[in-house]
Amino acid sequence: MSVREPRRDETRSRILAAAVELFGMQGFDATTIRQISLRVGLTDAALYYHFKSKREILQGIWALPMGGGPTRIRPDGPLTTGRLRTILDATLDVAVHNSDFLHLIMSEVLAGDEIALALRGEGRSFLRRSLTEHFLTVTDAMDAEIRADAIVALVTGSTMRQRIEHGRAFAAALNDAVYRERLFRGALELSHLGQQRSA
């Protein structure tokens, strides 16, 4: 018995990983249990042993921890351009690591899934909080919030555009050094940190 338990967990994880990929790629509605079981190399019956329905698989996915973060970055002194770059890179790394998962979250938000909506809101406020805390080391509360919101908007718009334009190659597009440099330059402009340098 004790030997079988880890194996059962492992199968469960493999089902969830395959489902994240298929749901993310072709949508929850268009994906069948058969496609998932084929991908994992199980019979439908074996899959039903772990999950009673497609909906139950989705609930299992929502409960998954995100790979590679997000780790909370806290201010360690007045915000510098280097620290802003670190925050942006960490944010993009999480987006790359969890590309299919985040794609699925957005698709399901648009399909009206409340859990997906809450998870997306949580991820967004995570970045917003971190940026606000950092800007508070160089400016007042109102201004810190505005600059944080501006950068959250930039990151949202820019990464969404990459996702739409590059489709399956989204992760590679986000890892591109030229793309990251451009995004950083934009964030630097919105942060007003660049002007302190020349002052």
Next chain:
Amino acid sequence: MARSLGLSDPAVHYYFNSKQALYEALLEQPDYGPLPLDNAPLTYESLLRQVTYIFNWWADRAGFGRMLLREQLAGEAASVGFLAGCKADWDRHVAAPLEELFGSEAAWRSDVVFDVVAGQYWDAILAYGETASEVMRQPYFSTRLAQILRLAIPEGPGQQP
């Protein structure tokens, strides 16, 4: 859909042969009508009004924006092409005036402003669903957009505040 328009099914079919034909008609490039800069001299403030006008046009059509985003995330080709068309349109309406004010870095700045504005829009669509148009019309929301825009398009290029 016919019911929501107060039309009969055949009446809708008279104009559009299929759901696909209707979808394709929706994906014609947006007709913003006369824009603020069509009738006003280019100044910092009139450029901000231009950008805000385009945002509000989209804010009033959040249901359309939501449908588009769903198709775009699913990789549907016409909707993906639509975004490229919108960006080209944006560059005509925003990058060109930015160039007069900012010179050579206008293309880069137009990209930044586009992403910031699109980010605010997509965020509202995802966060507020059916009520997104209404949320975007609230004073809190438009004030925040104006504040963000002033960071993306600083007044008096080259000047330090």
